[in-house]
Amino acid sequence: MAGDGGERVAIIGAGLAGSLLAVLLGRRGIPVTVYERRPDPRVSGAERGRSINLAVSARGLAALEEVGLRDHCLKLALPMHGRMVHPADGATNFQPYSADGERAINSIGRADLNRSLLDTASATPGVTLRFSSRVAGVDLDAGTVLFQDAPPEPAGVVLAADGAYSAVRRSLGLDADTDFLEHGYKELTIPPRNGGFALDPDALHIWPRGTAMMIALPNLDRSFTCTLFWPKDDLAALDTPAKVTGYFERHYRDAAALMPSLAADFAHNPVGSLVTVRSWPWTRQGGAAVAALVGDAAHAIVPFYGQGANCAFEDCIEIDRCLTETGGDWARALARYQERRKPNTDAIAEMALDNFIEMRDRVASPVYRAGQAATHALERRLAGRYVSRYELVSFSTMPYAEIPARLRRQNLVLAGAAAGTAALLAVSARALRRRR
Numbered sequence: 001m002a003g004d005g006g007e008r009v010a011i012i013g014a015g016l017a018g019s020l021l022a023v024l025l026g027r028r029g030i031p032v033t034v035y036e037r038r039p040d041p042r043v044s045g046a047e048r049g050r051s052i053n054l055a056v057s058a059r060g061l062a063a064l065e066e067v068g069l070r071d072h073c074l075k076l077a078l079p080m081h082g083r084m085v086h087p088a089d090g091a092t093n094f095q096p097y098s099a100d101g102e103r104a105i106n107s108i109g110r111a112d113l114n115r116s117l118l119d120t121a122s123a124t125p126g127v128t129l130r131f132s133s134r135v136a137g138v139d140l141d142a143g144t145v146l147f148q149d150a151p152p153e154p155a156g157v158v159l160a161a162d163g164a165y166s167a168v169r170r171s172l173g174l175d176a177d178t179d180f181l182e183h184g185y186k187e188l189t190i191p192p193r194n195g196g197f198a199l200d201p202d203a204l205h206i207w208p209r210g211t212a213m214m215i216a217l218p219n220l221d222r223s224f225t226c227t228l229f230w231p232k233d234d235l236a237a238l239d240t241p242a243k244v245t246g247y248f249e250r251h252y253r254d255a256a257a258l259m260p261s262l263a264a265d266f267a268h269n270p271v272g273s274l275v276t277v278r279s280w281p282w283t284r285q286g287g288a289a290v291a292a293l294v295g296d297a298a299h300a301i302v303p304f305y306g307q308g309a310n311c312a313f314e315d316c317i318e319i320d321r322c323l324t325e326t327g328g329d330w331a332r333a334l335a336r337y338q339e340r341r342k343p344n345t346d347a348i349a350e351m352a353l354d355n356f357i358e359m360r361d362r363v364a365s366p367v368y369r370a371g372q373a374a375t376h377a378l379e380r381r382l383a384g385r386y387v388s389r390y391e392l393v394s395f396s397t398m399p400y401a402e403i404p405a406r407l408r409r410q411n412l413v414l415a416g417a418a419a420g421t422a423a424l425l426a427v428s429a430r431a432l433r434r435r436r
Contacts, residue, residue, distance in 0.1 A: 007030070007031075007156045007157065007330070008031055008033070008154060008155050008156050008157070009025055009030055009031065009032045009033070009155065009156070009157040009158075009159065010032075010033050010034075010035060010145050010153070010155035010157070010158050010159070011025075011032060011033070011034045011035070011159045011161055012034075012035050012135050012145070012158065012159070012160045012161060012162045012166075012167075012168050013034075013035075013036060013160070013161035013162035013163060013295075013297070014034045014035075014036035014038075014114075014118060014121075014129060014131070015036075015114060015161060015163065015295075016110070016113060016114055016117060016295070016309050016312060016313070017161040017294050017295035017296075017309075017312040017313065017315060017316055018034055018036070018159075018161035018162075018294070018295075019034065019114065019117035019118050019120075019121045020063065020064075020067065020117055020313055020316045021159060021161060021294060021315075021316040021319065022034050022121040022124070022127045022129075023067045023117065023120050023121050023124050023127070024066065024067065024316055024317075024319070024320045025127075025320075026121065026124035026125060026126045026127040027067070027124060028320075028323065028328075029126060030126065031126045031128075032126060032127045032128070033127075033128045033130060033153075033155075034121065034127065034128065034129050034130065035130050035133040035135050035145065035147075036129070036130065036131050036132075036133060037132070037133065037134045037135065037162075038131065038132070039131050039132050040118075040129070040131040041111060041114060041115065041118070042115050042118055042119070045111075053107055053108070053109060053110065053217040053219075053225045053227075054107070054108050054109070054110050054113060054306070054308075054309050055080070055105040055106065055107060055108075055204070055217070055306030056073065056077060056105070056106045056108055056113070056309065056310065057105045057106065057306065057307075057310055057393075057394040057395065058310075058394060058395050058396055058397055059307070059310040059311070059313065059314050059397055060309055060310040060313050061073075061074075061106075062317070062397055063310075063313035063314065063316060063317050064313070066317060066320075067120060068120075069116060069117070069120060072116060073108060073113060073116055074106060076108050076109070076112045076113070076116065076220065077106035077107055077108040078106065078107045078108075078201055078218045078219070078220065079104035079105070079106055079107075079202070080097075080104055080105050080106070080107055080202060080203055080204045080217070080218070081096055081097060081098075081101060081102070081103070081104045081202050081203065082094050082095050082096035082097050082101070082202075082203055082204075083095045083097070083203060083204050083205075083206050083363060084199070084200055084203035084204070084205045084206070085206050085208065085363050085364055086205060086206065086207045086252075086254060086255070087208070087364045088209060088251070088364075093369065094200075094203060095363065095369065095372055096376070097390060097391075097394065097395075098376075098379075098391055098395065099375075099376040099377075099379035099380045099388075099391075100380070103391070103394075103395050105204070105306060105394055107204070107217040107218050107219070109219060109225075110309075113309070133147060133150070134147060134148040134149060135147055135148075135162065135167055135168065136148045136167060136171070137167060137168065137170070137171025137172075138155075138158050138160075138168055138171055138172060138289070138291055139152070139286075140158075140172070140284060140285070140286020140287065140288065140289045140290070140291060141286045141287040141288055141289075142288060143155060143156055143286070143287075143288030143289040144289075145158060146171070155289055156288070156289050156290070156330075157289065157290055157291070157330050158289060158290070158291040158292075159291070159292055159294050159319075160291060160292070160293050160294060160297045161294040161295050161296075161297060161312075162297055163295075163296045163297060163300070164178075164275050164277050164296045164297070164300035166293065166296075166297035168291065168293070168297065169279060169293055169297055169298075172284045172291060174279055174280075174281060174282070174284060174293065175279065175280060175281075176277055176278065176279035177277070177278045177279075178275060178276075178277050179275065179276045179277075179278075180273055180274065180275050181273075181274040181275075181302065181356075182231045182232065182233075183212075183229050183230060183231055183232065183274055184229075184230070184231075184232040184235055184271040184272055184273055184274065185227050185228065185229050185230075185271070185272045185274060186227070186228045186230075186235060186266060186269055186270075186271055186272070187225060187226065187227055187265070187269050187272075188214075188225075188226040188227070188228060188259060188262060188265045188266065188269070189223055189224070189225065189226060189259065189261060189265055190216060190223060190224040190226055190255065190258045190259055191223050191258075191260065191261070192221065192222035192223055193258065195222070196222055197218060197222050197224075198224065198258045199216065199218075199224060199258070201218035201222075204216070204217055205217075205224070206359055206363060207251075207252050207255060208359060208360050208361055208362075208363050208364045209251055209252075209360065210360065210361055211230075211231065211360070212228070212229060212230040212231075212234070212251070212360065213228075213229050213359060213360035214226055214227065214228045214229070214252055214255065215227050215229075215359075216255070226255065226259070229274070229356075229360070232271060235271050236271075238266065241263035241267070244262060244263045244266045244267075245262060245263055248262060274302045274303070275300055275302070276300060276301055276302060276349050276352075276353065277296065277297075277298070277299060277300035278299065278346065278349065279293060279297070279298050279299065280342065281338060282298045282334075282337075282338040282341075282342070283334045283335060283337075283338050285331055290330050290331050290334060292319075292334040292337065292338065294312070294315050294316065294319070295311075295312030295315055296308070296312065298315070298338075298341075298345065299311070299341075299342075299345035299346075299349065301345070301348060301349045301352045302349075302352045302353060302356060303352070304352050304353070304355040304356040304358075304359055305348065305351055305352040305355045305393060305394075306394070307348050307351075307352060307393065307394075311344075311345060311348055311400075314341070314344070314397075315337075315341055318337050318340055318341055319333065319334070319337050322334070322336045322337045322340075343399075343400075343401040344399050344400040344401045345400070346401070347400040347401040347403065347404065348393070348400040351389070351393065351400070351403075375388050376388075378414075379391070385410075385413075386410050386414070387406075387410070389403060389407055392406065392407075
């Protein structure tokens with residue numbers, strides 16, 4: 001074999017998906033080298049203003065359980081049992097995520113979760129982490145990983161977890177539709193107040209403003225990480241401290257009063273992009289190696305369902321499962337992985353886009369709140385038989401692609417029950433009239 005890569009596995013990217021996948025494969029006794037373009041974040045620290053806080057829910061927790069990290073990561077997280085909506089006018093209102101009010105999604109810093117996974121990967125026999133290694137592409141016929149400033153290295157299997165703008169995906173010529181929202185995002189901070197939380201830490205806070213919105217997630221240090229979503233042109237127009245503070249005092253007055261470093265944070269933190277990537281195929285076979293895309297490299301989604309990391313973790317678990325089912329045959333396992341995961345990632349991509357509209361606009365509506373109350377009442381009355389979309393996405397591991405069909409069946413049953421009730425009432429009314 002030209003590259004002498006054999007079954008040596010190269011994972012490109014030491015983010016959340018890459019580091020979890022390294023642990024899973026290392027525990028199988030498979031030699032793994034993880035290449036990451038950044039310096040080790042455990043030493044250099046996280047990139048300022050780079051990422052949105054994570055909401056880890058049932059799918060992510062199930063994956064972390066597989067590598068013994070569930071309880072550890074929950075200690076780094078804060079449970080959020082619902083949304084706290086801050087209307088432009090009027091009092092805040094709390095909207096629980098589940099019918100019983102007991103279920104929660106978990107706010108955790110991306111850097112904290114990444115560090116935990118990297119520590120576990122470092123401690124896993126057979127796993128090697130290589131930081132500041134800038135991968136330029138892959139030569140599957142030679143069985144090598146190519147670098148921008150270093151000689152090629154051998155690999156028989158290449159798993160690309162290098163993000164939405166994947167260098168490996170480009171080098172392999174794998175097709176991808178990349179759709180950007182006109183909105184960008186800017187991270188800001190609400191610091192602790194008098195040693196405590198400035199807002200209720202039991203909620204994900206939302207300031208819905210139609211074409212814009214801001215969210216805030218709690219951190220263990222009693223701060224909140226805020227993210228403003230707004231069209232990029234509008235973000236760019238806030239080019240002086242006075243414009244920034246003036247805008248926030250008009251549209252986010254209660255939050256602005258809690259943000260002493262607002263103007264500085266706004267000036268220093270970059271504007272992030274919101275992108276959906278739909279790639280196909282995810283795998284490619286060469287003469288000496290096979291490659292597959294994982295996580296955002298295959299299917300980046302917008303963050304409005306809090307499922308990006310959860311979905312990427314499911315990719316890792318599926319690869320591990322497919323290796324078991326195929327007896328370690330990488331080509332067959334990766335083909336099976338992409339066939340199973342593609343419908344699910346397409347489904348959550350659409351649901352995430354739809355949830356953006358819900359969060360920035362609908363949640364402030366009294367009609368929406370009434371609908372949510374009715375949904376929760378149905379869930380309590382028909383426990384296990386009627387489950388909301390949010391609960392199926394966040395509090396179950398039902399494949400994403402099965403959720404729309406489940407919801408349609410539920411609605412048909414409800415419609416049938418309503419029609420039956422109406423017919424019964426009509427018959428009863430006629431009977432009463434005859435008696436008169």
